[in-house]
Amino acid sequence: MMRKSPMKQESRQTISGVDFKEYFQPESIQKALEIRAEYGDQIEVAAGSTDLLVANYEKLHEIKYWLDLVKLDQLKKIEVIDNELHIGAMVTHLQLMKSDLIKKNLAVLAAAAEDVGSPQIRSRGTIGGNICTSSPAGDLLAPLLSYGASFKLQSTEGERIVKAEEFFTGPKRNSMETDELLTEIIIPLTDNKREGSWIKVGRRKALVISTLTLAVVLEFEGEKIVKAGIAMGSVAPTPVRLKGIEAVMVDQKLTDLDYKALGREVKASINPIDDLRGTKEYREDVAVDVMVRALKEIERKVSS
Amino acid sequence: MAKLDVELKVNGEDYKLQVGSQERLLDTIREQLKLTGTKEGCSVGECGACTVIVDDQAVNSCMVLTAQVDGSKIITVEGLESKSGLHPLQKAFIEKQAVQCGFCTPGMLMSALALLNTNPEPSKEEIKTALEGNLCRCTGYQQIIDAVEMAAEEWGG
Numbered sequence: 001m002m003r004k005s006p007m008k009q010e011s012r013q014t015i016s017g018v019d020f021k022e023y024f025q026p027e028s029i030q031k032a033l034e035i036r037a038e039y040g041d042q043i044e045v046a047a048g049s050t051d052l053l054v055a056n057y058e059k060l061h062e063i064k065y066w067l068d069l070v071k072l073d074q075l076k077k078i079e080v081i082d083n084e085l086h087i088g089a090m091v092t093h094l095q096l097m098k099s100d101l102i103k104k105n106l107a108v109l110a111a112a113a114e115d116v117g118s119p120q121i122r123s124r125g126t127i128g129g130n131i132c133t134s135s136p137a138g139d140l141l142a143p144l145l146s147y148g149a150s151f152k153l154q155s156t157e158g159e160r161i162v163k164a165e166e167f168f169t170g171p172k173r174n175s176m177e178t179d180e181l182l183t184e185i186i187i188p189l190t191d192n193k194r195e196g197s198w199i200k201v202g203r204r205k206a207l208v209i210s211t212l213t214l215a216v217v218l219e220f221e222g223e224k225i226v227k228a229g230i231a232m233g234s235v236a237p238t239p240v241r242l243k244g245i246e247a248v249m250v251d252q253k254l255t256d257l258d259y260k261a262l263g264r265e266v267k268a269s270i271n272p273i274d275d276l277r278g279t280k281e282y283r284e285d286v287a288v289d290v291m292v293r294a295l296k297e298i299e300r301k302v303s304s
Numbered sequence: 305m306a307k308l309d310v311e312l313k314v315n316g317e318d319y320k321l322q323v324g325s326q327e328r329l330l331d332t333i334r335e336q337l338k339l340t341g342t343k344e345g346c347s348v349g350e351c352g353a354c355t356v357i358v359d360d361q362a363v364n365s366c367m368v369l370t371a372q373v374d375g376s377k378i379i380t381v382e383g384l385e386s387k388s389g390l391h392p393l394q395k396a397f398i399e400k401q402a403v404q405c406g407f408c409t410p411g412m413l414m415s416a417l418a419l420l421n422t423n424p425e426p427s428k429e430e431i432k433t434a435l436e437g438n439l440c441r442c443t444g445y446q447q448i449i450d451a452v453e454m455a456a457e458e459w460g461g
Contacts, residue, residue: 023308023325023371025371025374046369046372048368049367049368049369049372050349050364050367053328053348053349053366053367053368053369054348054349054367057347057348060326060328061326063325063326066325066371068369068371068372070372094361117349117437118349118352118436118437118438119361119362119415119418119433119434119436119437120349120352120355120362120363120364120367120415120437121349121364121367121437123358123361123362123363124363124364124367124368205436206436206437207349207350207436207437
């Protein structure tokens with residue numbers, strides 16, 4: 001995309017300085033989109049800043065243009081519209097884990113939010129930031145894939161809805177254009193019984209970047225699985241949805257499934273790497289075990 | 305050098321400040337307000353030594369720009385003590401010998417205060433979760449947890 005040259009509009013209140021050029025803190029989405037359109041990839045978009053300030057820890061002074069979304073209160077809401085849950089991009093992890101709407105309908109997402117970083121990070125970090133950072137280890141990403149979430153990307157030209165599994169294109173890369181902002185996360189609700197499991201594997205409980213995550217969401221009609229959402233983090237260049245395994249499970253009863261065989265399918269469907277958080281072999285072996293554990297957990301929840 | 309205008313209420317007092325765009329809340333608290341009880345440890349959100357309370361929630365002050373908390377109410381460790389003396393949390397930390405080198409203590413106190421403000425009767429597990437973002441390298445966690453329990457009993461309960 002062509003970078004548009006910054007041009008200052010008189011109506012806009014900005015301050016320029018030696019240590020930075022401009023810091024924008026718009027109070028409307030429209031204004032934010034206009035600034036984003038004007039500055040494109042020259043501007044650093046700040047949500048909760050819990051990733052941004054770490055990534056730029058020694059070079060904050062190099063950032064010349066800031067677009068701070070903190071005053072966009074419209075993006076801090078969680079609401080139901082037409083049988084879909086709409087989560088504003090500036091909703092924090094703390095909000096997600098406390099929200100009755102999320103706990104009731106998206107328990108796996110609430111559990112993942114509770115496992116992010118520490119209380120200090122959960123109180124500032126946002127769902128939109130987690131998505132836009134697009135780390136393969138982002139804790140909310142596997143749950144979002146499992147629930148079939150879509151992302152609303154807005155620009156001054158209009159808006160488009162992108163499915164979560166099409167959004168992530170590589171480690172810390174995504175399909176967002178430089179004039180776009182993520183404004184909403186949309187997740188379909190269902191009248192079916194939904195049960196799920198969230199498993200995060202890491203070296204310690206708190207403040208840990210995941211070695212592997214698994215989110216399983218199953219929808220039941222009676223005992224029959226009518227929809228399956230299975231996704232993992234930290235096992236491939238992007239968070240991945242395991243559609244092959246989902247297909248095997250649909251129209252089956254949980255009790256008819258061979259958990260261990262499904263676990264081996266999971267192992268065969270992922271492509272992990274060696275890194276400082278674990279080896280490829282370790283992740284593959286753990287993938288089998290967590291799949292079995294997740295299905296057993298759902299079995300317990302369904303039968304109770 | 306042009307700056308951004310920011311208004312903060314820190315430990316009950318109103319401040320009108322000018323900050324650079326890259327100025328972290330931690331820098332403002334220590335360098336501008338000279339409240340050096342808040343410590344800089346890792347600078348990347350791992351250790352919790354810089355924890356303060358922003359609008360009732362524990363926040364790593366190294367991970368937020370001051371401009372982002374414009375208009376907020378902030379409490380630092382200096383805000384604990386009042387005219388009537390030490391805060392029950394401070395007394396409990398002394399009583400239970402929860403301080404060794406002391407570097408993590410301000411952050412621990414702030415995380416504990418954020419907990420007790422919303423949950424006056426926490427379980428041991430809830431205390432551990434509230435403190436999970438704070439590292440103590442003298443490894444005296446047990447005494448710290450004991451101190452928070454004691455403060456909860458005397459103050460909250």
